Amino acid sequence: MLVEQIAVFLENKSGRLAEITATLAYHGINIRALSVADTADFGILRLIVDNVESAKKVLKGAGFTVGITFVVAVEVADRSGGLSQVLMTIEKARINVEYMYAFVNKSGENAVLIFRFDDMDKAIAALRQDKFTILSGEQICAL
């Protein structure tokens, strides 16, 4: 139940992000969710897209360093406490969050939380046990 995420290395210079989005747009690839981790010297763009293979290929072709990592997508009700409950489960299982980001789906009823944990298997087991909804890559694209 893991979702493939594309990570792209970004040098700190103007126009790089625009170049990535233009490349994806040109090839008709839709971005479902994204986050940018930035430091003083470089950035890492993380993307959930509707066509991972093709996105990887076109970005590599455009000269970017691209990596694929697996993340967990958890669907929660879009209301106060939604994220908090997930994090309580994670904390209880003594798992660390490496990074996370979130988006609200079109209907506006649910939020999708994207996580990278230090122990992915353990995290999925803990989330399942507490009856959280874990989404697959196809489900995210279908939202």
Place this chain on the structure above:
Amino acid sequence: MTTLYWEEEIETLPRVGLESIQLTRLKHLVARVYATVAPYRAKMDAAGVKPADIQRLTDLQKLPFTVKNDLRDNYPFGLFTVPMDQVVRVHASSGTTGKPTVVGYTKKDIKTWAGVMARALTCAGATSHDMIHNAYGYGLFTGGLGAHYGVERLGATVIPVSGGNTKRQITIMQDFRSSVLLATPSYALNLADAMAEMGVNPETLALRVGIFGAEPWSENMRAEVEKKLGIRAVDIYGLSEVIGPGVAMQCLETDRGMHIFEDHFLPEIIDPETGEVLPPGEKGELVFTTLTKEAFPLIRYRTKDISRLIHEKCACGRTMVRMEKVTGRTDDMLIIRGVNVFPSQVEHVLMGTEGVEPHYQIEVNREGNLDTMAVKVEVSEALFSDEVKTLENLTRKLQADIKDLLGVSCKVQLVEPRTIQRSEGKAQRVIDKRKL
């Protein structure tokens, strides 16, 4: 494996015999240069030395040095010892730091050069059966034509492909079954990258050995080239002032040093600061006296290359002294906050780190009164991570390793792939932006 020699008798001559040949040639050279070249005569007179003072090989130390500026001051042909009607070819350096330096050859010089180059190729195991891919630049640069004539002398087939047009080079390698590659090491890596891009597996090529030179490169870079191209990488040394490629060559029996063809080129190692000849085995600036060249001989020419001489016997049976791989140049040397830094040291650290690509650039700046050094490293897929801390740990580790080796701190800057300019000849490793 039996060792191949080009001229077995001279290459394996006992030292006593070799030194006797050197002395005879040296005496003859000094007398001829004194008689024919006014600038040499003036320098020797100023130093109070006459040709008759050269009685032993160590008397060489009485003679003044020749430096690059002497060549520039006598631009273009002032140091030639023969009339121009005997000069059949000239070559010239690029002249990036002023006027180019011009060198000339008589018919006999061209023959000598082809001979030492054929010796060098034989050191790398090449024979008349080889298809030799010569990617050194043709033109005023001595690399291309120097190697070319050596291959023809050897009787092998030369592909005069020169530098650049990388994809076509790879197609030629495939179709012509190139077995020996001659190139700068940075261009060899460029070829390897292009093969990967084109989906050409180096194992399907006939390449067996690469003869690399014309720029300093580290042992780790050697390992990288050998791995990426699946060949043995050996070192060649030469500089146009002395003759061009073929001054010294590594044999297949050792990874430690290159045999200097001492019957033609007499080496010394000096302290670059004081000019004193250093004791055997010590590291310093390499100095050459050409013993057989006619048109443009040199006496005690300071190469600015840093090396040491290895006097131990080599397994190949050659008695000629070896010079260690050149690790830097006195003028490549950066002084950063008072510390001497050679780009090859930085390269050594980078190439020793798993996943780091051999493309890097050092940028030196001055902020206020403080020198800063930034090392740009391309982020390959092998290095990249979606987690910030992994990349930050990598830069911290490289910074710490460089600090450990060089004693100077630097900032490692990760850059996107293929943003550091690729070499088609000699790689530009350093950008010094300090205004001193």
